Amino acid sequence: MKEWFKNEDLWKALEPFLFSEKRIAAAADEVQAILNLTGKNDGMVLDLCCGIGRHSIQFAKNGFSVTGVDTTSIYLEKAKAEALKEKVEVEWILQDARKFIRPDYYDLVINMYTSFGYSENQSDDLEMLSNIFRSLKSKGFFIMDLMGKEIVAKMYRDTISETLPDGTLLVQKHHITDSWGRIRNHWILIKDHDVRHMHLDHWLYSGQELKRHLEDAGFKKISLLGSLNGSEYGISSNRLIIIAQKD
Secondary structure (H helix, E strand, C coil): CCCHHHCHHHHHHHHHHHCCHHHHHCHHHHHHHHHHHHCCCCCEEEEECCCCCHHHHHHHHCCCEEEEEECCHHHHHHHHHHHHHHCCCCEEEECCCCCCCCCCCEEEEEECCCCCCCCCCHHHHHHHHHHHHHHEEEEEEEEEEECCHHHHHHHCCCEEEEECCCCCEEEEEEEEECCCCEEEEEEEEEECCEEEEEEEEEECCCHHHHHHHHHHHCCCEEEEECCCCCCECCCCCCCEEEEEECC
């Protein structure tokens, strides 16, 4: 059976909610924050699960050589069109991010916006982290942005909803499974008389759980932050930012 995150129709339907104008505009500041955290000002960047390329394009505009990898072809086509519009070159690759590897090639790898833990088997997540470590040059950095398990627990509600300007309603129903190991999401899109049901499951990781997995992958220098601005990861955090460096 095809894995849920390889369903292109699902990502097409969710695009207006995932990539609002505000979120796209924020990419420039997010990239600058990453550069501030890592001290990088040039080199090779790998954007794993790049989506429509909002971060990839910003890195390219800052003079980096960029590879964007995603498994959703419709998002990559949008990314290519936007890169052409912005007059920047990015290497776009349609591939499962869990399997992508280029040994000792990149100065910086990013995985943004909770694009991790989608596999049914956790071994796939560990393989992805190992491939990231192997793809980095010595002294290279890995930046990960997601909602840690602690944040999900703090903000958890069974049902939430939001409405787009065109009247499309997204209702999200959540259910915790596997003793707080996974979250099962039932998303309902409603527009006029059209109703669509989508199911999205993924693993939940705490900051310390991910730190141990990164150590198993080979990383030794690992920091947990509460924002890309470098704040401490604590009770008031709304995101988990991990910065790991390869020796």
